[in-house]
Amino acid sequence: MSNLFVGDSLTVLQSSAFTPYLKKVRTAIFSPPYYGKRIYGVDNEIGLLSNGISAYMDYLETMIHYIINEVLTVDGTLWINIKDSVSDSRYMGIPERLTWNLMRAGIVKTGCAAWVCSNMGPSSNKRQFTEKWEPFYSFAGSNKYYFNLDPTREAPKYPDKRKQRQALLNGKGNVSGNPGAFLAVNPKGKNPGNAAVFWKEFEPSDMWCHPKANNHSSNNSATYPVELLRKPILASSDEGDLVLDPFCGEGSTLVQAVWLGRVPLGIDASPQSIANTEKRLQETLQVRDAYRKIAESDQKLI
Numbered sequence: 402m403s404n405l406f407v408g409d410s411l412t413v414l415q416s417s418a419f420t421p422y423l424k425k426v427r428t429a430i431f432s433p434p435y436y437g438k439r440i441y442g443v444d445n446e447i448g449l450l451s452n453g454i455s456a457y458m459d460y461l462e463t464m465i466h467y468i469i470n471e472v473l474t475v476d477g478t479l480w481i482n483i484k485d486s487v488s489d490s491r492y493m494g495i496p497e498r499l500t501w502n503l504m505r506a507g508i509v510k511t512g513c514a515a516w517v518c519s520n521m522g523p524s525s526n527k528r529q530f531t532e533k534w535e536p537f538y539s540f541a542g543s544n545k546y547y548f549n550l551d552p553t554r555e556a557p558k559y560p561d562k563r564k565q566r567q568a569l570l571n572g573k574g575n576v577s578g579n580p581g582a583f584l585a586v587n588p589k590g591k592n593p594g595n596a597a598v599f600w601k602e603f604e605p606s607d608m609w610c611h612p613k614a615n616n617h618s619s620n621n622s623a624t625y626p627v628e629l630l631r632k633p634i635l636a637s638s639d640e641g642d643l644v645l646d647p648f649c650g651e652g653s654t655l656v657q658a659v660w661l662g663r664v665p666l667g668i669d670a671s672p673q674s675i676a677n678t679e680k681r682l683q684e685t686l687q688v689r690d691a692y693r694k695i696a697e698s699d700q701k702l703i
Contacts, residue, residue: 414468427478429479431482445670475545479540481538548636549636551589644666
């Protein structure tokens with residue numbers, strides 16, 4: 402695909418080759434290399450310990466500012482999955498520092514969720530518990546960002562259940578302490594909250610529960626599952642919108658974008674990762690088109 406780029410993320414974003422996409426991306430979703438966690442063997446790695454934490458933070462903040470101010474549409478949203486690092490048995494506070502620095506510079510924090518990863522590898526550190534979750538933040542340039550809740554709504558757990566009380570306050574007594582009548586369930590479905598639930602019997606209110614990806618051939622151990630990106634993409638974009646991942650790796654974000662009818666836009670420093678992503682996107686397009694043809698045939702029969 403012509404909209405896949407090999408190279409350093411910030412360099413590509415600021416290059417003339419990327420100019421046609423400026424101010425046209427509806428949402429950007431990515432997970433940057435974690436500081437001191439992995440070595441990918443490519444040029445200009447931002448997560449190397451030898452670079453220093455200040456250089457790492459400066460790179461991310463510069464890139465996020467550029468994406469929000471120059472790449473996204475005026476109502477666009479940026480999502481970032483980022484994990485903390487430990488030095489000398491002390492957490493460095495990377496997610497908190499990044500969030501605070503962005504907010505202090507005028508970037509709007511629009512949400513936060515936790516990705517709970519059931520198959521996270523064990524830690525060798527004997528002074529902390531093995532972390533099984535990672536934060537997923539969302540940011541925007543202003544409070545006028547696009548967010549469409551309806552495509553993410555879920556069927557209510559008890560669709561016929563309602564509490565019967567006489568309405569005393571305009572018949573809308575659904576606030577704690579309000580003696581009025583409780584309203585029936587929303588006919589569109591319930592707000593799913595900031596949790597993507599993988600196990601039906603486990604339904605936390607603020608966590609996205611998905612194991613790491615293991616459904617495709619990959620040399621990238623950091624690949625996150627395609628299912629994790631469904632709600633953010635649905636809520637932050639419409640069909641036909643551009644979805645950017647500037648650290649696309651094996652292409653999970655872009656695969657979900659294609660499946661949902663969005664246009665993928667990816668950057669990665671590894672030529673092999675871009676080749677793998679290209680292959681996955683082509684396979685996804687074929688399966689998606691076949692699926693839609695079957696669905697259209699079923700509708701005609703009905």
